[in-house]
Amino acid sequence: MVAAVRVAPTAASRAASLLRTVQYTHPPSCPCHSNPGHHHHHAKPQVESYARRAGQRAFASPMDPSKQKEYAFEMAASSIRFGPGVTQEVGMDLKNMQAKRVCVVTDSTVAKLTAIAQVKEALTREGIEFTIFDKVRVEPKDSSIKEAIAFSKPYQPDAYLAVGGGSVIDTAKLMNLYTEYPDADFLDFVNAPLGKGRPVDKKLKPLIAIPTTAGTGSETTGTAIFDLVAKRAKTGVAHRNLKPTLGICDPLNTRTMPSAVKASSGLDVLCHSLESWTAIPFNERTPRPTNPILRPAYQGANPISDIFSLSALRSTVKYLPRAVRDPDDFEAQSEMLLAATLAGVGFGNAGVHLCHGMSYPISGQNPGYQHAGYAVPFPIIPHGVSVAVSAPAVFRFTAASNPDRHLAAAEAFGVDISNVKREDAGAVLADAITEFLEELGDQPKGLKDLGFTGEHIDALVEGTIPQQRVLMLAPGLDAELQREKDQLRGLFEDAMTH
Amino acid sequence: MVAAVRVAPTAASRAASLLRTVQYTHPPSCPCHSNPGHHHHHAKPQVESYARRAGQRAFASPMDPSKQKEYAFEMAASSIRFGPGVTQEVGMDLKNMQAKRVCVVTDSTVAKLTAIAQVKEALTREGIEFTIFDKVRVEPKDSSIKEAIAFSKPYQPDAYLAVGGGSVIDTAKLMNLYTEYPDADFLDFVNAPLGKGRPVDKKLKPLIAIPTTAGTGSETTGTAIFDLVAKRAKTGVAHRNLKPTLGICDPLNTRTMPSAVKASSGLDVLCHSLESWTAIPFNERTPRPTNPILRPAYQGANPISDIFSLSALRSTVKYLPRAVRDPDDFEAQSEMLLAATLAGVGFGNAGVHLCHGMSYPISGQNPGYQHAGYAVPFPIIPHGVSVAVSAPAVFRFTAASNPDRHLAAAEAFGVDISNVKREDAGAVLADAITEFLEELGDQPKGLKDLGFTGEHIDALVEGTIPQQRVLMLAPGLDAELQREKDQLRGLFEDAMTH
Numbered sequence: 001m002v003a004a005v006r007v008a009p010t011a012a013s014r015a016a017s018l019l020r021t022v023q024y025t026h027p028p029s030c031p032c033h034s035n036p037g038h039h040h041h042h043a044k045p046q047v048e049s050y051a052r053r054a055g056q057r058a059f060a061s062p063m064d065p066s067k068q069k070e071y072a073f074e075m076a077a078s079s080i081r082f083g084p085g086v087t088q089e090v091g092m093d094l095k096n097m098q099a100k101r102v103c104v105v106t107d108s109t110v111a112k113l114t115a116i117a118q119v120k121e122a123l124t125r126e127g128i129e130f131t132i133f134d135k136v137r138v139e140p141k142d143s144s145i146k147e148a149i150a151f152s153k154p155y156q157p158d159a160y161l162a163v164g165g166g167s168v169i170d171t172a173k174l175m176n177l178y179t180e181y182p183d184a185d186f187l188d189f190v191n192a193p194l195g196k197g198r199p200v201d202k203k204l205k206p207l208i209a210i211p212t213t214a215g216t217g218s219e220t221t222g223t224a225i226f227d228l229v230a231k232r233a234k235t236g237v238a239h240r241n242l243k244p245t246l247g248i249c250d251p252l253n254t255r256t257m258p259s260a261v262k263a264s265s266g267l268d269v270l271c272h273s274l275e276s277w278t279a280i281p282f283n284e285r286t287p288r289p290t291n292p293i294l295r296p297a298y299q300g301a302n303p304i305s306d307i308f309s310l311s312a313l314r315s316t317v318k319y320l321p322r323a324v325r326d327p328d329d330f331e332a333q334s335e336m337l338l339a340a341t342l343a344g345v346g347f348g349n350a351g352v353h354l355c356h357g358m359s360y361p362i363s364g365q366n367p368g369y370q371h372a373g374y375a376v377p378f379p380i381i382p383h384g385v386s387v388a389v390s391a392p393a394v395f396r397f398t399a400a401s402n403p404d405r406h407l408a409a410a411e412a413f414g415v416d417i418s419n420v421k422r423e424d425a426g427a428v429l430a431d432a433i434t435e436f437l438e439e440l441g442d443q444p445k446g447l448k449d450l451g452f453t454g455e456h457i458d459a460l461v462e463g464t465i466p467q468q469r470v471l472m473l474a475p476g477l478d479a480e481l482q483r484e485k486d487q488l489r490g491l492f493e494d495a496m497t498h
Numbered sequence: 499m500v501a502a503v504r505v506a507p508t509a510a511s512r513a514a515s516l517l518r519t520v521q522y523t524h525p526p527s528c529p530c531h532s533n534p535g536h537h538h539h540h541a542k543p544q545v546e547s548y549a550r551r552a553g554q555r556a557f558a559s560p561m562d563p564s565k566q567k568e569y570a571f572e573m574a575a576s577s578i579r580f581g582p583g584v585t586q587e588v589g590m591d592l593k594n595m596q597a598k599r600v601c602v603v604t605d606s607t608v609a610k611l612t613a614i615a616q617v618k619e620a621l622t623r624e625g626i627e628f629t630i631f632d633k634v635r636v637e638p639k640d641s642s643i644k645e646a647i648a649f650s651k652p653y654q655p656d657a658y659l660a661v662g663g664g665s666v667i668d669t670a671k672l673m674n675l676y677t678e679y680p681d682a683d684f685l686d687f688v689n690a691p692l693g694k695g696r697p698v699d700k701k702l703k704p705l706i707a708i709p710t711t712a713g714t715g716s717e718t719t720g721t722a723i724f725d726l727v728a729k730r731a732k733t734g735v736a737h738r739n740l741k742p743t744l745g746i747c748d749p750l751n752t753r754t755m756p757s758a759v760k761a762s763s764g765l766d767v768l769c770h771s772l773e774s775w776t777a778i779p780f781n782e783r784t785p786r787p788t789n790p791i792l793r794p795a796y797q798g799a800n801p802i803s804d805i806f807s808l809s810a811l812r813s814t815v816k817y818l819p820r821a822v823r824d825p826d827d828f829e830a831q832s833e834m835l836l837a838a839t840l841a842g843v844g845f846g847n848a849g850v851h852l853c854h855g856m857s858y859p860i861s862g863q864n865p866g867y868q869h870a871g872y873a874v875p876f877p878i879i880p881h882g883v884s885v886a887v888s889a890p891a892v893f894r895f896t897a898a899s900n901p902d903r904h905l906a907a908a909e910a911f912g913v914d915i916s917n918v919k920r921e922d923a924g925a926v927l928a929d930a931i932t933e934f935l936e937e938l939g940d941q942p943k944g945l946k947d948l949g950f951t952g953e954h955i956d957a958l959v960e961g962t963i964p965q966q967r968v969l970m971l972a973p974g975l976d977a978e979l980q981r982e983k984d985q986l987r988g989l990f991e992d993a994m995t996h
Contacts, residue, residue, distance in 0.1 A: 072581025079738070080802070081790065083570025089790045096699060096791045201594060240577070292579065292587045293594045303836055304578065311805050338801055 050283060050303055068288040073302035074295050076240040077345045078209070078220045082249040082338060087115060087210060090161065090248055091122030097206050097245075099159035102130040103152050105172040107138060110164040115212050115253045119163055131155055136164065136171045139363075139383070140226040145171060146186065149178045160207040162244070165265075166216025169209045170224035173242050176204045177224075189237045191469045194228055199293045200241035209244040212253045214323075214337040215265025215384060217272060217344015219247030222297050227364070233466035234360035238297050243348070249341055251334035259324055260373025262336070263440055264384030266320040269340045270436075271355045271387040273313035276305055276347035278398050278405055279473040298351030300473055308346035313412045315339035321440055353474035354394040358491065359386040361463025367451035372442050381450060388437060389444055392430035393494035397487070399426025401475030434498040446497035454493075461488045548781060548801055566786040571800035572793050574738040575843045576707070576718045580747040580836060582828075585613060585708060588659065588746055589620030595704050595743075597657035600628040601650050603670040605636060608662040613710055613751045617661055629653055634662065634669045637861075637881070638724040643669060644684065647676045658705040660742070663763075664714025667707045668722035671740050674702045675722075687735045689967045692726055697791045698739035707742040710751045712821075712835040713763025713882060715770060715842015717745030720795050725862075731964035732858035736795050741846075747839055749832035757822055758871025760834070761938055762882030764818040767838045768934075769853045769885040771811035774803055774845035776896050776903055777971040796849030798971055806844035811910045813837035819938055851972035852892040856989065857884040859961025865949035870940050879948060886935060887942055890928035891992035895985070897924025899973030932996040944995035952991075959986045 081089070094102055102123065106116055111134040123130050133151045137144035152160075152175040162172035178184060180202055187195040209219035218224075222243040225236040257265065282300035289295045301309075316339050322332035363386040368379045399406040403422035406429045411417045413432035420428050437443045444450050452460070464471070465485070471477060478484050579587070592600055600621065604614055609632040621628050631649045635642035650658075650673040660670035676682060678700055685693040707717035716722075720741040723734040755763065780798035787793045799807075814837050820830035861884040866877045897904040901920035904927045909915045911930035918926050935941045942948050950958070962969070963983070969975060976982050 072579055072584045072587075074577060074579040076577040077575070079572060079574040081570055081572040081793075082801075086570045089570075092789050092791070096789070291590045291594070293590070295579075303580075304840070307805055307809050307840075342802070342805075 050281060067286065070283050070285045070288050070295075070299065072295070073282040073299050073304070073349070074240070074292070075302075075304045075349050076222070076243060076297075077348065078244040078247045080220060080247045080249060080341055082251075082341070084250060084252050084334070086248055087118045087250040087253060088122055090119060090208060090210065091124075091126035091128060093208060093246065093248075094123065094128050094159055094161070095126045097159060099206065100129060101155070101157050102128055102159045102161055103155055103157035103172075103175065104130050104132045105136060105148070105160060105162045105168055105175065106132065106134045106164050107136040107168055108134055109138075110134075110168065110212055113212065113253075113256055115163055115210060115250075115256075119161065119210070123161075130161070131157075133175075136168045138165070138167045140167050140171050142186065142226055142228050142230075145174050145226050148175050151175070152179045153182060157205065159205055161210070162207065163210045163212065165211065165213040166218040166225070169211065169216070169218040169244070170226065170236070172207060172209070173218075173222075173224040173244070174226075174237060176207050177237065177242060180204050189239070190228065191235050191238060193468060194231050194233055194235045194466065195237075200237075200239040201293060202241075204241065206245040208246045208248060210248045210250065210253065211337070211340070213257055213261065213265045214254050214333070214340040215268040217269070217340050217342075217348065219244055219249065220341055220344040221348030223348060231466060232364070232463065234364070235466070235469065238469070240297050247341065249337050251330065251337050254333055254337050255327075255330070258373055259327060260371065260442065261382075262333070263320070263324045263373075263442065264371070264382035265340070266316060266323065266336055267384035267388035267437075267440075267443075269312060269336070269343045270316045270320070271384075271391060272343040272347040272352060273309045273316065273339075274391065274395065274409060274433075275352035275355055275473075276301060276343070276350035277309040277313065277409060278395065278402065278475065279351050279353050280401075280475050282350075285472075296351075297348060298469065298473060299349065301350050305346045305350035308342045309350065310408070310412065312339045312343035312346055313409065315342070317413050317436065324440060351470065351473040353470050354398065354477075354491065355387040355391050357467040357470040357474070358390045358394070358460070358464050358488070358495075359383065360467060361460045362386040362389065362447070362450070362452075365456065365459055365463060367456065369444075369450040385444065388433075389447060389450065390491065390495040391433045391437075392498050393491050395433065396426040396430040396494065397491055398475050399429060430498075437498070446495060447492065448496050452496070454496075457489055457492045460492050461485050464488050548779060565784065568781050568783045568786050568793075568797070570793070571780040571797050571802070571847070572738070572790070573800075573802045573847050574720070574741060574795075575846065576742040576745045578718060578745045578747060578839055580839070582748060582750050582832070584746055585616045585748040585751060586620055588617060588706060588708065589622075589624035589626060591706060591744065591746075592621065592626050592657055592659070593624045595657060597704065598627060599653070599655050600626055600657045600659055601653055601655035601670075601673065602628050602630045603634060603646070603658060603660045603666055603673065604630065604632045604662050605634040605666055606632055607636075608632075608666065608710055611710065611751075611754055613661050613708060613748075613754075617659065617708070621659075628659070629655075631673075634666045636663070636665045638665050638669050640684065640724055640726050640728075643672050643724050646673050649673070650677045651680060655703065657703055660705065660707045661710065663709065663711040664716040664723070667709065667714070667716035667742070668724065668734070670705060670707070671716075671720075671722040671742070672724075672735060674705050675735065675740060678702050687737070688726065689733050689736060691966060692729050692731060692733045692964065693735075698735075698737040699791060700739075702739065704743040706744045706746060708746045708748065708751065709835070709838070711755055711759065711763045712752045712831070712838040713766040715767070715838050715840075715846065717742055717747065718839055718842040719846030721846060729964060730862070730961065732862070733964070733967065736967070738795050745839065747835050749828065749835050752831055752835050753825075753828070756871055757825060758869065758940065759880075760831070761818070761822045761871075761940065762869070762880035763838070764814060764821065764834055765882035765886035765935075765938075765941075767810060767834070767841045768814045768818070769882075769889060770841040770845040770850060771807045771814065771837075772889065772893065772907060772931075773850040773853055773971075774799060774841070774848035775807040775811065775907060776893065776900065776973065777849050777851050778899075778973050780848075783970075794849075795846060796967065796971060797847065799848050803844045803848035806840045807848065808906070808910065810837045810841035810844055811907065813840070815911050815934065822938060849968065849971040851968050852896065852975075852989065853885040853889050855965035855968040855972070856888045856892070856958070856962050856986070856993075857881065858965055859958045860884040860887065860945070860948070860950075863954065863957055863961060865954065867942075867948040883942065886931075887945060887948065888989065888993040889931045889935075890996050891989050893931065894924040894928040894992065895989055896973050897927060935996070944993060945990065946994050950994070952994075955987055955990045958990050959983050962986050
């Protein structure tokens with residue numbers, strides 16, 4: 001399999017790719033969420049070459065922007081406040097913003113935690129009127145999002161306050177969005193090709209996000225993810241104008257996570273950093289947007305996201321094992337919350353790719369696996385587990401696109417890379433990840449441990465194809481649909497056992 | 499001198515320091531710009547200890563916040579768009595923001611450059627009404643700022659667009675501020691103790707900044723600097739709500755810098771990164787603000803600013819010599835613009851200290867030095883030259899506060915630190931900086947080369963004392979005024995020759 005996927009695109013597949021580019025960019029008013037840029041990506045080293053390439057391209061003669069590669073990247077992140085106990089400041093923040101009518105968004109579990117009690121006290125102390133929506137569904141569906149929007153629309157809040165994990169923060173973003181665009185059809189803003197990928201061209205109401213897990217990084221990103229049930233796809237809305245105004249990261253709030261939740265949220269952070277670090281470079285993406293508002297948040301790796309991604313990767317390797325092992329290791333937990341936020345800034349401005357793309361059918365088509373430490377009365381493959389389980393296979397596959405970057409990632413795991421050949425970068429990184437997962441404990445050693453067999457692979461491949469939003473950033477994935485499916489099949493096969 | 503300044507504060511000086519803390523925090527409503535936190539700083543390694551310390555402190559019993567150390571930090575930065583040719587997008591950006599009446603701010607030199615021509619064309623193409631203020635003074639004074647405000651107040655723009663170096667961007671920030679607060683007294687927002695340090699508690703109009711130099715990083719910060727002539731001090735306004743909405747970093751715009759300007763702006767970047775990396779840690783600062791809006795932008799080194807500062811330092815060491823040497827090295831110039839912006843995010847959320855504090859009297863009390871390559875008919879010590887000239891002396895002084903960090907900085911200059919003793923960290927970093935300046939070329943080898951002699955030192959020390967805004971972040975500086983003056987005297991003496 002590995003040899004096959006390293007083959008460069010043929011002339012025929014390139015022609016097909018070009019055709020697909022043209023189709024994808026119709027209507028031309030919104031190329032941003034339908035980007036097939038990965039089809040043009042060839043294997044070559046990219047570290048530190050952004051500027052040189054961009055310089056050359058700036059003087060190229062003008063041509064149809066839909067066929068031009070991107071020449072710029074945009075970095076946007078929420079303001080972040082970080083400190084133990086900082087939750088108590090949120091009432092003053094909302095008052096400073098002149099908020100008078102706040103919609104607090106949470107879920108039924110978080111509603112019982114200290115974080116919510118502190119929030120209520122902080123708002124009451126400042127005399128701010130608020131109402132609490134605590135019906136967020138963990139792993140939201142379009143139906144649960146619509147229910148939440150039906151709550152916020154009549155309330156007409158002048159600010160939102162999300163307290164919880166990624167599901168809560170994502171739901172709050174969409175409540176804010178659709179309350180500000182009351183006449184929009186739900187699919188208008190959803191990522192193309194499943195939705196219409198309309199850009200968010202209005203300023204939304206202020207949203208403050210207080211994460212209670214160290215994982216999604218949603219407090220810094222303009223992304224909101226949910227299941228679009230009718231299409232059997234995980235998709236969402238992604239635009240930088242959706243991002244919270246302020247993320248309040250209080251490490252006292254993540255102490256309540258059970259050890260198994262710490263592990264799986266931490267693996268999400270690990271994959272956010274690894275995937276954004278290895279995503280196709282921003283200046284290999286096509287088309288160049290015709291208006292800056294159409295520049296996608298998932299724009300590919302770029303010099304600023306790189307800094308965040310690599311830094312978050314190093315922190316996760318160092319602190320996640322400690323945070324999982326010792327519930328009293330407050331330093332490690334605190335560093336993991338910071339790493340989650342940094343990784344959020346990284347992937348929020350670069351994107352993720354195969355681990356996330358493949359994880360959605362893995363979680364959704366669960367043959368009956370019940371992850372240890374999750375006290376729920378039904379089978380569950382936690383999000384972080386479902387992304388990490390394919391990671392060794394994924395980076396073995398992507399390494400050929402940029403061995404230097406994959407070696408740098410292996411180095412972040414503590415591997416001495418001084419004598420490693422570039423063609424072994426994938427194998428070395430895959431081994432480092434496998435070892436990391438094994439030492440973390442309680443992790444499946446491949447899809448087999450989750451109950452998947454060869455018979456499931458067709459459905460897993462079919463379930464991955466709709467995730468174009470992330471697949472477009474996967475280096476080495478082929479343009480032609482059948483080839484792409486073959487590659488994904490190879491990846492799922494390789495992920496059966498580490 | 500070096501031995502003397504390494505002495506730990508005595509009990510007496512600590513008592514004095516505490517007293518000063520109390521005085522400084524009166525009125526208690528604005529502790530943010532009058533922070534004497536450096537007086538409590540003792541020499542100990544700080545790398546990676548933020549979280550551990552914060553964790554301990556979170557459970558301390560409540561006490562008077564004016565005596566408590568800070569427990570949180572806040573990271574805020576403008577959105578950044580980066581790419582060659584990206585200036586042309588600004589008309590669409592302003593239209594996307596629904597701007598209908600834009601005040602373009604620039605200076606008489608930049609007014610003649612391509613950048614402004616492109617901006618005019620971009621605005622005209624989108625049918626946006628605009629007026630140009632091109633009378634920004636380079637190195638602004640309060641009088642030039644007031645003149646600019648007198649221009650914007652009657653025009654009542656709904657957005658600002660600054661095109662130029664730090665002077666232009668800073669002036670635009672203040673035009674925006676005082677036009678939104680038409681009844682404010684000029685000193686209301688100016689940093690305490692010179693002004694009243696009032697926080698910016700309103701949302702200002704959108705400001706887009708297009709830098710034409712790679713130096714100040716002003717496109718990402720909430721800081722605006724000017725000469726307060728009556729007080730003979732360089733001061734300004736610093737609040738995160740002052741920061742631009744968007745920085746548009748177009749490396750085509752910095753190609754027009756003469757080589758000497760590239761060098762001195764690059765030295766500003768060098769010192770921004772070195773000073774913010776070595777500033778006192780945020781959680782050694784007192785007092786803890788009573789409201790998050792009072793948390794200063796110059797909050798001390800913190801885990802996020804660290805990432806930016808160190809990354810900008812490494813880039814500057816690598817690319818500045820190339821950018822200065824070869825006007826056709828577009829990659830190096832482009833990387834320097836990025837480094838300037840990254841350093842801006844770093845020091846904009848951490849602060850600078852001694853190099854900047856000492857630079858203001860150095861530039862202002864110039865005995866007659868005329869820097870090579872600056873074709874002006876009067877003596878001039880460019881800002882970057884005046885900050886870098888004291889750098890070897892400064893880091894020799896500050897190294898005792900945190901040898902590990904100073905060694906890491908030396909390593910960024912390419913020094914093999916594996917066998918360097920911690921007590922030699924200052925000497926090693928100072929040597930690395932000296933060598934870097936020498937190889938860059940055309941730089942003074944100390945204050946003597948600028949024409950300063952021992953007779954000037956009293957005035958230089960007196961000119962530094964008012965810069966409390968930055969001195970408060972200098973590790974190792976004493977609480978007691980006479981001791982502080984002695985230390986500064988020692989620093990100026992040491993800076994006479996590298």
